[in-house]
Each structure stands twice: as structure tokens, then as C-alpha cells.
Amino acid sequence: MPSIESTDVKKLVIACDAGMGSSVMLASNVKKQLKGTSVIVEHTPVDHIPADADVVMCHAGLAERARKTRPDMVIVPFRLFMGDPAVTKVINAIKNGGTIDG
Template identity: 70%
Template sequence: MASIDSKDIHKIIVACDAGMGSSVMLASQLRKQLKGTGVTVEHTPVNEIPADADVVVCHSGLAARARVSAPDKVLVPFQIFLGDPAVTKLVATIKNGGTVDA
């Protein structure tokens, strides 16, 4: 199981299937929530996760594909695009310190 300390998180990727819609809103929301933390948030297709990603956030239905695209990255799957507890926990861990496990 991959894990990363919050101080080592510099880039979060919100991975999606089609590249439009709800995941773009989630990426925007994360950027706002993490403003001032030094963490960048980008939105990419699940099959094109960049090598410099520290954490990948994606819908649970895409988790298997994300693990194939980025097997060594911490993966945070979620069920709902806005207000999901997994994403809320990720933001809190980055702001307050701790370890993110996936």
C-alpha cells in the first residue's frame, strides 16, 4: 500500500474519464481549498497521469485504470464529486499534517 507524508505532497492530479464536467469542478474546488499550501492541482485523463504526480484523486469507478496508469502513486478514490469524505480527509491531512494512505 502506497503512502505519502503531507509535507511531501506538491502535486495532486484529478483523473477523469471524459475530461469534462464534474471532475473539472472537483479540481477547481481542490485548488481553492489548498490555496496557500504550495500544492498544485491539475486535471488529466485517467490514462495520462503524469509521472510527477504525488497523489491521484479519481472516482472509484476509475480506480483500477488509475492504478494501471500510475501504479506507484497514492490513489484517493471517491464516490461523489463534491463533498466526498475521502477528499475532505485528504485536504485536512494536507493542511494539518499527517500521512495519506492509499
């Protein structure tokens, strides 16, 4: 599985199927939490993950599709749109340093 040092993360993408609902809400929360850092947060459909994304977070049910689209990227699956420990872990790594595993 790919991994990345948090200091190398420039763009974080939150992906869902259509990119119009749940990913929008989570992206807005994450953006708020990463305010003050230089990390760009975007939301996209899972089949359209941009090539320059460093870390992708998506619902566990879509992780396989995301891995198919971007096999070399760090894909972090989550289950809860609010307060998921996997999401918190990524945010804490970006803020405090550490490795993010896909």
C-alpha cells in the same frame, strides 16, 4: 498500498475519464480549498496521469484504471464530486499534516 507524508505532496491530480467534466469541477473546488498552500492541483484524463503527481484522486469506478497507469502512486478513490469524506481527508492532511494512504 503506497502512502505519502502530506508534507511531501507537491502535485495533486484529479483524474476522470476524459478530463473535461467532473474532474474539472472537483479540481476547482480543491484548488480553492488549498489556496495558500504550495500544492499544485491539476485535472487530467485517467490514462494520462503525469509522472510527477504525488497524489491522484479519481472516481471509485476509475481507480483500477488509475492504478494500472500509475501502480506506485497514491490513488485515492472517491464517490461524490462534492463533499466526499475521502477528498476532505486528503485536504485536511495537506493542511494539517498526516499520512495519505492510497
